Amino acid sequence: MREKKKLTIADIAKQTGVSKATVSRILNGKPDVAPETRERVFRAMEEAQYVPSVFATQLNRGTSNLIGLLLPSLTWPWVLEVIRGVTEHLEHSDYEVILLTSTTPERTEKLFRKTVGSGFADGLIAILPPNTTSFIEDVYMSQFPLVVIDDREAHKTEFPSVVVDNVTAAYQATRYLLDRGHGMIGFIGGPAQLLCSQERYQGYIQALREADRSVHETLSIMSDFTQVGGYQAAKTLFSLPQRPSAVFAANDLMAFGVIDAAQEARLNVPGDFAVIGFDDIPQAQFCQPALTTVRQPMYEMGKAAAALLIAQIGGQIVREKRIKLDTQVIVRASA
Amino acid sequence: MREKKKLTIADIAKQTGVSKATVSRILNGKPDVAPETRERVFRAMEEAQYVPSVFATQLNRGTSNLIGLLLPSLTWPWVLEVIRGVTEHLEHSDYEVILLTSTTPERTEKLFRKTVGSGFADGLIAILPPNTTSFIEDVYMSQFPLVVIDDREAHKTEFPSVVVDNVTAAYQATRYLLDRGHGMIGFIGGPAQLLCSQERYQGYIQALREADRSVHETLSIMSDFTQVGGYQAAKTLFSLPQRPSAVFAANDLMAFGVIDAAQEARLNVPGDFAVIGFDDIPQAQFCQPALTTVRQPMYEMGKAAAALLIAQIGGQIVREKRIKLDTQVIVRASA
DNA sequence: TTGTAGGCGTTATCAA
DNA sequence: TTGATAACGCCTACAA
Numbered sequence: 001m002r003e004k005k006k007l008t009i010a011d012i013a014k015q016t017g018v019s020k021a022t023v024s025r026i027l028n029g030k031p032d033v034a035p036e037t038r039e040r041v042f043r044a045m046e047e048a049q050y051v052p053s054v055f056a057t058q059l060n061r062g063t064s065n066l067i068g069l070l071l072p073s074l075t076w077p078w079v080l081e082v083i084r085g086v087t088e089h090l091e092h093s094d095y096e097v098i099l100l101t102s103t104t105p106e107r108t109e110k111l112f113r114k115t116v117g118s119g120f121a122d123g124l125i126a127i128l129p130p131n132t133t134s135f136i137e138d139v140y141m142s143q144f145p146l147v148v149i150d151d152r153e154a155h156k157t158e159f160p161s162v163v164v165d166n167v168t169a170a171y172q173a174t175r176y177l178l179d180r181g182h183g184m185i186g187f188i189g190g191p192a193q194l195l196c197s198q199e200r201y202q203g204y205i206q207a208l209r210e211a212d213r214s215v216h217e218t219l220s221i222m223s224d225f226t227q228v229g230g231y232q233a234a235k236t237l238f239s240l241p242q243r244p245s246a247v248f249a250a251n252d253l254m255a256f257g258v259i260d261a262a263q264e265a266r267l268n269v270p271g272d273f274a275v276i277g278f279d280d281i282p283q284a285q286f287c288q289p290a291l292t293t294v295r296q297p298m299y300e301m302g303k304a305a306a307a308l309l310i311a312q313i314g315g316q317i318v319r320e321k322r323i324k325l326d327t328q329v330i331v332r333a334s335a
Numbered sequence: 336m337r338e339k340k341k342l343t344i345a346d347i348a349k350q351t352g353v354s355k356a357t358v359s360r361i362l363n364g365k366p367d368v369a370p371e372t373r374e375r376v377f378r379a380m381e382e383a384q385y386v387p388s389v390f391a392t393q394l395n396r397g398t399s400n401l402i403g404l405l406l407p408s409l410t411w412p413w414v415l416e417v418i419r420g421v422t423e424h425l426e427h428s429d430y431e432v433i434l435l436t437s438t439t440p441e442r443t444e445k446l447f448r449k450t451v452g453s454g455f456a457d458g459l460i461a462i463l464p465p466n467t468t469s470f471i472e473d474v475y476m477s478q479f480p481l482v483v484i485d486d487r488e489a490h491k492t493e494f495p496s497v498v499v500d501n502v503t504a505a506y507q508a509t510r511y512l513l514d515r516g517h518g519m520i521g522f523i524g525g526p527a528q529l530l531c532s533q534e535r536y537q538g539y540i541q542a543l544r545e546a547d548r549s550v551h552e553t554l555s556i557m558s559d560f561t562q563v564g565g566y567q568a569a570k571t572l573f574s575l576p577q578r579p580s581a582v583f584a585a586n587d588l589m590a591f592g593v594i595d596a597a598q599e600a601r602l603n604v605p606g607d608f609a610v611i612g613f614d615d616i617p618q619a620q621f622c623q624p625a626l627t628t629v630r631q632p633m634y635e636m637g638k639a640a641a642a643l644l645i646a647q648i649g650g651q652i653v654r655e656k657r658i659k660l661d662t663q664v665i666v667r668a669s670a
Numbered sequence: 671t672t673g674t675a676g677g678c679g680t681t682a683t684c685a686a
Numbered sequence: 687t688t689g690a691t692a693a694c695g696c697c698t699a700c701a702a
Contacts, residue, residue, distance in 0.1 A: 356682085
């Protein structure tokens with residue numbers, strides 16, 4: 001109740017008439033302690049509500065049982081899924097998650113210094129903000145346990161990572177549209193410099209080629225992953241002499257924008273114009289019409305990342321460095 | 336690049352020919368150091384990429400600059416808003432957030448032991464899972480800096496907390512319906528034992544009374560804050576001899592359920608049946624019709640909680656222990 | 671089976 | 687302005 005003063009191992013030792021060493025041994029379940037002593041000291045600790053100082057233990061052991069989770073932004077709805085996956089996997093270990101969010105490369109690096117660099121965290125799970133290549137290379141080279149989720153840039157090195165096969169996923173999406181009989185299919189992509197944007201575009205092209213469709217340059221518009229971006233891109237598409245009958249938007253937010261534009265243009269979705277998205281964010285099932293999309297298993301990716309990291313920390317040689325998780329077309333009402 | 340071996344303050348001291356004490360002083364920006372020395376040592380640290388050991392510092396100072404964020408679950412969409420608020424406020428301090436999630440009271444307490452009890456975190460922001468009253472009382476009594484967000488149970492003690500005025504908010508919602516000319520207004524509440532459920536019910540009643548409306552017991556249904564719960568409650572409402580023309584659902588998820596039921600019953604929302612929700616979760620703007628609801632400013636609550644906690648940690652006497660944030664009716668298409 | 675003593679890397683106190 | 691030195695609380699040889 002009051003526990004004003006913090007108890008130390010010495011207090012317990014004095015109280016039970018043994019040495020600090022013995023208490024420590026008992027604390028850590030070491031062998032070679034008389035059962036009778038163990039019992040007695042245990043009770044004393046219970047009773048006194050003694051909790052060892054994490055600081056001292058950490059200083060001594062050199063590890064913190066803390067895992068950094070570096071997120072570039074908390075505005076994307078799917079990051080919660082990642083967080084859930086990571087924490088849920090860790091729930092049964094004795095690692096805790098320390099949340100690091102940073103929008104700029106500068107702050108990222110500062111955060112890194114404070115946690116990773118000082119050995120404060122035992123490992124790092126990161127969704128990389130753009131332009132952090134060199135920095136993350138350093139982390140990797142320093143042997144620090146690291147797992148990258150959804151690696152969106154091309155790097156010289158291949159970090160341990162958990163990704164989705166964007167090419168295949170985009171292929172699936174396009175293929176789905178093709179199978180539904182669509183002739184002209186538009187593509188609205190993300191920022192061109194992002195690897196994932198490029199890959200999704202590739203998948204789209206690949207599906208078209210495979211179906212012997214000609215690729216019209218004008219049908220592909222690079223946008224910015226935002227809803228208004230999708231809206232504008234859709235308007236461009238609608239103004240084409242020959243309007244496509246369907247579009248694959250490289251993320252759900254843009255797909256929402258497309259639907260907005262379609263409704264504004266009095267186009268029935270999916271009757272007049274079919275839309276498929278990418279991500280499957282929670283909102284996707286609530287919008288009207290509910291969004292058909294390619295699901296990225298963010299929760300599972302978080303889990304896998306945590307598992308991979310723990311393995312690394314445990315010193316295991318991680319064979320399968322790049323884990324690819326499967327995507328899946330979630331058919332709802334928009335396509 | 337390699338930094339295999341961890342540098343200590345002693346290394347820097349030796350390297351620059353000063354004592355550890357001096358290096359430490361410089362590290363912490365203490366006065367009484369010859370500018371010339373300071374400069375020299377600074378450069379040495381830079382060059383060697385020296386980072387002080389957090390562990391040692393913590394052990395010495397007895398604080399960690401870590402703030403625990405205890406969340407009962409990561410499945411509610413609005414928790415991300417809270418996380419955002421907290422981390423964003425802390426971004427400019429040098430506190431980091433350690434994420435503690437726990438579904439059960441048992442795990443909550445264990446987590447508490449590991450972090451709070453051991454003095455590992457310097458403070459705690461918590462959204463309390465049900466039935467943690469006694470436990471949180473202990474934390475509070477132990478003088479540990481604590482802020483509760485969205486306190487949902489009645490406690491003997493009044494903890495420092497950031498809440499929303501549920502009564503007023505519910506009043507606003509009901510009032511809105513009243514102003515739109517609705518005669519009979521139903522209420523679908525959350526679990527009766529939750530304080531927030533009771534308060535929202537109060538607000539509903541209060542608005543009716545103030546408008547001299549009679550209160551029909553049958554129009555109030557206590558449910559469970561889930562979508563199916565809302566769906567079922569709505570069906571009950573629809574089966575009444577005299578169907579209400581509008582309903583106030585005590586959270587958005589239930590409101591979604593109500594809309595589902597209405598659509599199933601071929602009732603036009605809001606034409607035949609108006610629905611107002613509570614929370615303003617991200618999905619609310621995407622559902623069809625977009626949900627009119629009372630917005631709880633979760634992001635702002637997170638920010639306020641962080642600010643309040645930091646004040647406490649700084650030893651400030653926190654005058655306004657219970658911070659009440661304003662809610663707002665967000666008018667969209669469902670009512 | 672148990673106790674003693676030294677170290678982990680800082681910061682703080684007190685002299686110099 | 688600086689430098690020894692003693693904490694901080696725990697773990698671990700090594701000795702008993």
